[in-house]
Amino acid sequence: MTAETTQPLILEDFLPYRLNKAAEAVSQRFASIYRDRYGLTRPEWRTLATLGQFGILTATAIGAHSSMHKTKVSRAVFTLEKRRWLSRKRDDIDRRIENLELTSAGRKAYTELANVAHIFEAELLSHLGKRGENELKAGLAALEKYYNQA
Amino acid sequence: MTAETTQPLILEDFLPYRLNKAAEAVSQRFASIYRDRYGLTRPEWRTLATLGQFGILTATAIGAHSSMHKTKVSRAVFTLEKRRWLSRKRDDIDRRIENLELTSAGRKAYTELANVAHIFEAELLSHLGKRGENELKAGLAALEKYYNQA
DNA sequence: AATAGATCGTCACAATTGCAACTAAATTCA
């Protein structure tokens, strides 16, 4: 039985609120980089990054990994294809499936952006100090451990 | 000069990605509560929570505090007003301004939801352990300290 | 006091997103 204390909610202390604001702030800064330099949207960047990391994937797999709705992925794939940054190939065994892969132009962009991402992260971490970095990573790990199973 | 190593980006280790996924997962769980029980959208919940915490505010102030676009706030205020959870009053001194305040029905809903929020947070924290909790909070604090000024 | 510029909140319109239906193909199972 929980105490019925009617405490007000202090948003600045409320974890979902803090997490959201932090994620939002960090994401927006990073997004402005790939938006300004490459004209990429968030779904497009995520698709590029996922393919860059894993090589050949289906649209469904991309969506599952980056928790994007399948229509979002479908549209991002379409745009990247128009840009000739990725190519599709129908699977020979299961012909519902499309195997997606970055083209060499796509890999080039990915490599550049991966580098930018590493630099961005390093810059961010440098402001947290080694202590803050360890705490943040450990805290996130604890959270991930929980909601990845429960 | 940064080393030109062309390392691939491991999304699972990339901080913006991890922060986003964590925030997303937590938010969605909490959102499903206020959505299912009260039919509130995210902007509406945020508006309610901000007003509940601070008392009387203008729409602009709500937007600034919860980092919502002013049209989003405008629409959330409209909906909450229709629901009779908040009331507007033109400011006598500056007549561009509307002073927004929760009605008693609004305060009642807020009180209930604040309680639910506390319970939700406690439940979440209980899964992190005292160690994980401290780390997460310290890590977030470090992050907030950085991007609140820079 | 009058003009210029800023601010508050809203609205029309455009872009983005999500949902549901759809086609095509594979799988299940009677």
Add this chain to the structure above:
DNA sequence: TGAATTTAGTTGCAATTGTGACGATCTATT
């Protein structure tokens, strides 16, 4: 085998969100 169900990906439509322009009001400058 073949009918029913499931899965992959796309598309049309509806809901949500963001952009820019607007009227009203306030502030600053002269």
